[in-house]
Amino acid sequence: MSKPVLLVTRRLPDAVEARAARDYAVRLNPEDAPRTAADILRLSQGADAVLCCPAEKLDAATIGALPPTVKVLGTFSVGFDHIDIAACRVRGLPVVNTPDVLSVATAECCMLLLLAAARRAGEGERLIRAGQWTGWAPTQLLGRQVSGRHLGIFGFGRIGRELARMAAAFGMVVHYRDVARADPAQEAGAIWHDDDDSFLAASEMLSLNAPGGMATRRWLNGERIARLPRGAVVVNAARGTLIDDPALIAALGDGQVGFAGLDVYDGEPALNPGYLALGNVVLLPHLGSATAETRDAMGHLVLDGIDTVLAGGAPANLVR
Amino acid sequence: MKPRLIASRQFPDSVAARIGAEFDCPFPAGRDMDAEETIRRLSETKADALLFTSHLKFDKDVIDRIPEHVKVAATCSVGFEHIDVAAARARRLVVTNTPDVLTDCTADLTMLLILGACRRAHEYEAVMRAGWGRGFGMGEMLGRKVSGKRLGIVGMGRIGRAVAQRARGFGMTILYTNPRAVAAEDALGAMFVADLPGLLGQSDIVTLHARGGPSTANMMNAETFALLPEGAVFVNASRGSLVDEAALIAALTSGRLFAAGLDVYHNEPAVDRRLAALPNTFLLPHMGSATVETRTAMGMRALDNIAAVLAGRPAIDPLWS
Numbered sequence: 001m002s003k004p005v006l007l008v009t010r011r012l013p014d015a016v017e018a019r020a021a022r023d024y025a026v027r028l029n030p031e032d033a034p035r036t037a038a039d040i041l042r043l044s045q046g047a048d049a050v051l052c053c054p055a056e057k058l059d060a061a062t063i064g065a066l067p068p069t070v071k072v073l074g075t076f077s078v079g080f081d082h083i084d085i086a087a088c089r090v091r092g093l094p095v096v097n098t099p100d101v102l103s104v105a106t107a108e109c110c111m112l113l114l115l116a117a118a119r120r121a122g123e124g125e126r127l128i129r130a131g132q133w134t135g136w137a138p139t140q141l142l143g144r145q146v147s148g149r150h151l152g153i154f155g156f157g158r159i160g161r162e163l164a165r166m167a168a169a170f171g172m173v174v175h176y177r178d179v180a181r182a183d184p185a186q187e188a189g190a191i192w193h194d195d196d197d198s199f200l201a202a203s204e205m206l207s208l209n210a211p212g213g214m215a216t217r218r219w220l221n222g223e224r225i226a227r228l229p230r231g232a233v234v235v236n237a238a239r240g241t242l243i244d245d246p247a248l249i250a251a252l253g254d255g256q257v258g259f260a261g262l263d264v265y266d267g268e269p270a271l272n273p274g275y276l277a278l279g280n281v282v283l284l285p286h287l288g289s290a291t292a293e294t295r296d297a298m299g300h301l302v303l304d305g306i307d308t309v310l311a312g313g314a315p316a317n318l319v320r
Numbered sequence: 321m322k323p324r325l326i327a328s329r330q331f332p333d334s335v336a337a338r339i340g341a342e343f344d345c346p347f348p349a350g351r352d353m354d355a356e357e358t359i360r361r362l363s364e365t366k367a368d369a370l371l372f373t374s375h376l377k378f379d380k381d382v383i384d385r386i387p388e389h390v391k392v393a394a395t396c397s398v399g400f401e402h403i404d405v406a407a408a409r410a411r412r413l414v415v416t417n418t419p420d421v422l423t424d425c426t427a428d429l430t431m432l433l434i435l436g437a438c439r440r441a442h443e444y445e446a447v448m449r450a451g452w453g454r455g456f457g458m459g460e461m462l463g464r465k466v467s468g469k470r471l472g473i474v475g476m477g478r479i480g481r482a483v484a485q486r487a488r489g490f491g492m493t494i495l496y497t498n499p500r501a502v503a504a505e506d507a508l509g510a511m512f513v514a515d516l517p518g519l520l521g522q523s524d525i526v527t528l529h530a531r532g533g534p535s536t537a538n539m540m541n542a543e544t545f546a547l548l549p550e551g552a553v554f555v556n557a558s559r560g561s562l563v564d565e566a567a568l569i570a571a572l573t574s575g576r577l578f579a580a581g582l583d584v585y586h587n588e589p590a591v592d593r594r595l596a597a598l599p600n601t602f603l604l605p606h607m608g609s610a611t612v613e614t615r616t617a618m619g620m621r622a623l624d625n626i627a628a629v630l631a632g633r634p635a636i637d638p639l640w641s
Contacts, residue, residue: 013459032457055455076458104467108490112439115432119611122445124604129442129596133605135589137352138373138396138615139330145611147424147486169489170428269455276449283448284441287456291439291465295458 004048004310005069009035009056012076013292016299023307024049037062044070049306054079060087072309074302078102080319081212095319096305098298100158102289106237107162109288110207113235113261114151116282118205119143120259123279144233144258147171152203154219155210155238156182156190163207164190175202200227205235212239222247231258237288240265249274252281263288323630326361327371328353331396332612335619339371342627355382363387369626371619373397378415380407392629394622398422398609399559401532405639416625416637420478421617422609426557427482429608430527433555433581434471436602438525439463440579443599464553464578467491472523474516474539475530475558476502483527484510495519520547525555532559542567545576552576557583557608569594572601583608 006024008017011032020026027043029035035043035056044050045067051074052058058073063084066073074096075083088095116122120143127133127141147170153160156176164174165188174190176182177199181192193199200206206228210216220234221244228234234257236243245266251257261282265271268286275281289295301317308315325343329352330336339345346365353361355376362370370386370393372378378393383404386393392414395403400417408415436442440463447461471487473480473496484494485508494510496502497519501512513519516539520526526548530536540554541564548554554577556563565586571577581602585591588606595601609615625635 011457011459013462032459053458105465108435108466109439112432112435112441115428116436116441119429119432119604119607121432121436121441121602121604124607125442125445125602127605128591128603131591131593131596133589133591136374136606137330138619139332140610141605141607142332142610142612142615143607145425145613146428166489169486170431171424269452271448271452276451282441282445284444285447285452285456285461287439287444287461287463290456290462292462293465295462 005046006049006051006306007040007044007047008051009040009043010053010076012051012299013295015296016303019300019303020051023303041065041067048072048310049074051076051302051306052083053077054082056082058083060084063087063091063093066091066093072096072306074306076298076302085319094309094315096302096309096315096317097319098301099317101297101301102294103158103162105291105294106159106288107166109237109263109284110159110163110209110235111166113237113263113282113284114205114207114233115146117235117259117261117280118146118233120280122282144231146205149173150175150202150204152177152199152206153190154199154206154208154242155216156186156192157209157211159238160207160209161186161188163209164188172205175199196224197227200224201229203232204229205233208234208236208238208242210238210242212241217241218244220244220248222250225251225256228257230256233257233259233261235261237263237284240268240271245272245274249278252278323369323626324365324367325369325371325626326353326358326365326367328358328376329371329373329396331371331619332616334616335623338620338623342623343369359385359387362390368392368630369394371396371622371626374399374402376402378403378408380404383407383411383413386411386413392416392626392635394418394625396618396622399532400639401559401561403639409640414629414635415639416622416629416635417639418618418621418625419637421621422614423478423482425611425614426479426608427486429583429604430479430483430529430555430557431486433557433583433602433604434525434527434553435466437553437555437579437581437600438466440600442602464551466525469493469524470495470522472496472513472519472526473510474519474526474528476507476510477529479558480527480529481506481508483529484508492525495522516544517547520544521549523552524549525553527555528558528562530558530562532561537561538564540564540568542570545571548576550576551578553578554580555582556580560584560586560588565592565595569598572598
């Protein structure tokens with residue numbers, strides 16, 4: 001029996017592509033060229049499965065026009081904002097994604113942003129690279145100590161809880177804000193706040209870990225920033241849309257926010273140029289989950305899902 | 321009458337405020353003093369005490385010229401490589417340092433170096449400062465996950481143990497080497513390895529927290545870097561003298577090391593330009609204790625030592641006893 005045909009829209013980690021080539025008649029993209037919806041429709045002719053990536057927008061028209069041979073759609077991401085799930089349901093097309101496996105790497109990125117921002121790593125790094133360091137001084141580039149501080153986590157999902165665990169090892173007191181209280185086993189000593197006021201007032205350091213969407217759009221606005229302790233540290237590795245950028249930039253300028261660390265931006269891969277003019281921000285290019293281990297795990301998980309659907313089973317990572 | 325103090329360096333505001341309140345100190349704001357000016361001011365003011373840092377090379381020549389009326393010299397640092405201890409003892413000058421207070425801060429910075437090196441923070445920041453504008457492919461610019469890795473700690477003193485405590489939050493397997501095994505309640509599950517080669521062979525990430533001095537000079541060299549697993553990550557926030565930097569650069573270039581995170585250097589503040597030219601380094605300018613909280617605590621601890629000695633009590637942190 002011939003192998004089923006799998007279209008992979010972008011270049012994937014070597015180990016993942018090797019597995020795909022072992023199990024499928026695979027159509028790869030070795031140049032990693034961006035794919036339009038029209039490209040995907042053309043390349044998926046006769047394919048049994050499509051493995052797409054978050055940069056590709058698969059709207060209702062595209063889903064409806066996929067060849068009838070396509071029995072499953074995988075996405076190399078935990079999010080599926082780029083796929084019209086309702087249209088998939090109408091078409092009877094199961095969608096599988098990569099939940100859970102990104103949580104730890106993303107929480108690590110939050111911890112990196114927190115430490116790098118509070119300890120002024122961006123400024124220190126630039127001093128060394130420019131060859132301008134003149135030597136140790138008692139008052140040079142003084143940052144803020146992270147261990148022992150109060151950390152507020154906005155959004156206590158999988159990533160927020162992983163971050164809480166890491167922060168506890170730094171002796172941080174963890175506060176969280178979410179729609180409902182987590183069960184005590186998951187809480188692991190973190191303090192739930194059912195209103196913004198008490199949560200913001202407690203957050204000497206604040207990490208945003210909530211989902212995107214209208215409900216959280218620009219949640220961190222000027223009015224909420226004003227309720228943080230003066231000189232607070234703010235980090236965001238979740239969604240750029242959670243922050244009102246002009247308000248945060250103003251607060252970083254006047255000292256209400258001491259330092260910020262960002263991995264995501266409203267309008268990325270562009271960002272508000274106001275951030276680039278600031279020394280007290282550490283900026284990363286949306287690589288929160290970008291570790292070799294995590295990307296391999298994502299690839300294996302989505303292939304597991306595709307394998308299962310084609311074998312007639314019900315995968316655990318089916319998007320419902 | 322307040323005791324007379326010369327402070328040869330600028331200190332954080334709250335330390336300066338305490339100096340003003342408790343000491344008679346002509347404090348030249350905005351400027352540091354060299355050895356000549358320090359000695360001159362100590363003589364002119366008939367000072368009882370000196371507060372200084374590692375910027376002042378406290379060698380025999382300087383110590384022998386410290387006037388008799390100076391009873392205590394407090395360095396605002398945990399390290400004392402800049403001090404000739406034998407000369408100070410011979411001169412019967414009490415010299416103190418500031419241990420303990422910078423443990424947490426330095427351990428935090430060590431974790432920052434580990435995360436920054438593994439997650440390619442320097443390259444990522446450089447992409448942003450150049451304006452970004454392009455999303456990355458799924459296999460592009462990948463870093464290494466920290467969680468779950470084997471962490472080798474060289475030197476299980478206060479800072480080494482504080483690093484181990486933080487690393488547990490990342491589910492790391494923790495190994496350490498030390499002149500002798502530490503008590504179980506201090507090791508908290510970290511595994512003792514008798515020698516450095518044995519430790520290096522089992523460490524995905526290695527961090528140095530050893531003392532300086534001749535016995536540890538260049539302990540990381542071409543031979544020891546070669547013992548690390550291919551693609552290991554190397555971190556140093558303790559002493560630049562522990563590392564043969566030419567060997568480090570070779571290991572970073574050959575791929576033996578995936579990345580390095582450094583806060584200390586062999587010839588500070590002159591950082592080898594070859595290190596600064598490498599993309600897989602994360603480089604900070606000796607900021608291990610650089611927080612307002614810790615630098616203030618260090619200054620206060622140094623002043624506590626001076627106050628104790630001038631009041632006729634034993635020093636809290638004497639360099640010898």
